[in-house]
Amino acid sequence: MSSSMNRHRLITKIVRDSGAATVQDLAGLTGASEMTIRRDLDILAGQGVLERVRGGARTLLLRGEEPPFALRAHEAVDAKRRIAAEVSALIADGETVLLDSGTTCLEVARLLRERPVTVLPLSLQAIHLLGETPGPAKLVVPGGQPRTGEGALTGPLTLASLAALRFDTAVIGCCGLTAADGMTAYDLDDAAVKKASIASARRTVLATDGSKLGHTAYAYVGSVDLLHTLVTDTTAPADEVTALERAGAVVKTV
Numbered sequence: 001m002s003s004s005m006n007r008h009r010l011i012t013k014i015v016r017d018s019g020a021a022t023v024q025d026l027a028g029l030t031g032a033s034e035m036t037i038r039r040d041l042d043i044l045a046g047q048g049v050l051e052r053v054r055g056g057a058r059t060l061l062l063r064g065e066e067p068p069f070a071l072r073a074h075e076a077v078d079a080k081r082r083i084a085a086e087v088s089a090l091i092a093d094g095e096t097v098l099l100d101s102g103t104t105c106l107e108v109a110r111l112l113r114e115r116p117v118t119v120l121p122l123s124l125q126a127i128h129l130l131g132e133t134p135g136p137a138k139l140v141v142p143g144g145q146p147r148t149g150e151g152a153l154t155g156p157l158t159l160a161s162l163a164a165l166r167f168d169t170a171v172i173g174c175c176g177l178t179a180a181d182g183m184t185a186y187d188l189d190d191a192a193v194k195k196a197s198i199a200s201a202r203r204t205v206l207a208t209d210g211s212k213l214g215h216t217a218y219a220y221v222g223s224v225d226l227l228h229t230l231v232t233d234t235t236a237p238a239d240e241v242t243a244l245e246r247a248g249a250v251v252k253t254v
Helices: 003-018 023-030 034-046 077-090 103-112 124-131 156-163 188-199 238-246
Strands: 020-022 050-053 056-059 096-099 118-121 167-172 176-178 182-185 201-207 219-222 229-232 250-253
Touching: 003 020, 003 023, 003 034, 003 050, 003 056, 020 023, 023 034, 023 056, 034 050, 034 056, 077 103, 077 201, 077 229, 096 103, 103 118, 103 124, 103 167, 103 201, 118 124, 156 188, 167 188, 176 238, 182 188, 188 201, 188 219, 238 250
Parallel strands: 096 118, 096 167, 167 201, 201 229, 229 250
Antiparallel strands: 020 056, 050 056, 176 182, 182 219
16 A cells, blocks of 8 residues: 555545544644655645645545545455455356445445346445446346435335335445444445335345444344344444344354
């Protein structure tokens, strides 16, 4: 990973954790020049990761809001790739797969494009990834309206696409997961698509890193008993994993 990418990740974390930071503070914490920090902040602001203000930057995140896709794409990358590998191993050649939006599911798409499977992705990023080079995977594209900044497909056309089809496996993500509150999302339209995805598949595999466990977001998706398998990583809280298993979930930790 490049030094600039590492610096961007550090700047993002500092601004998110503290709520705001000055150029001078960030230069001192990263060891970069103030000119470099100003350039970094302009880039990150352009990606929608933070807001540029006079003398520094402040976070765009309010309590209970979904972090921007550009920010999440750089978080827990190794864990997401391990989760994606385990999810791919659960899918047999020849399956029809419904692939949810989100950064973890995008890592699953990278692996499935090399497999003889049929995939219907629910994000512009995954559609582009699966369609950019010829491969054994068969791409099916749904209708829908992409959410700004996310690329996730939602709305009546997406729901109609899901209602018209049946899948062997739905691979979905979530914004929050607890044994008590089940699967939750930050966006009502996104939650509706996830519900429809679960209803259209014979089995549901939930792919999410450990940071989502123990948290509840705004929009309800469904209870734990709708899941066939949960694939997460070793950062998942042990007590929540135990509670999910007691609720009937099969949990695979990688």
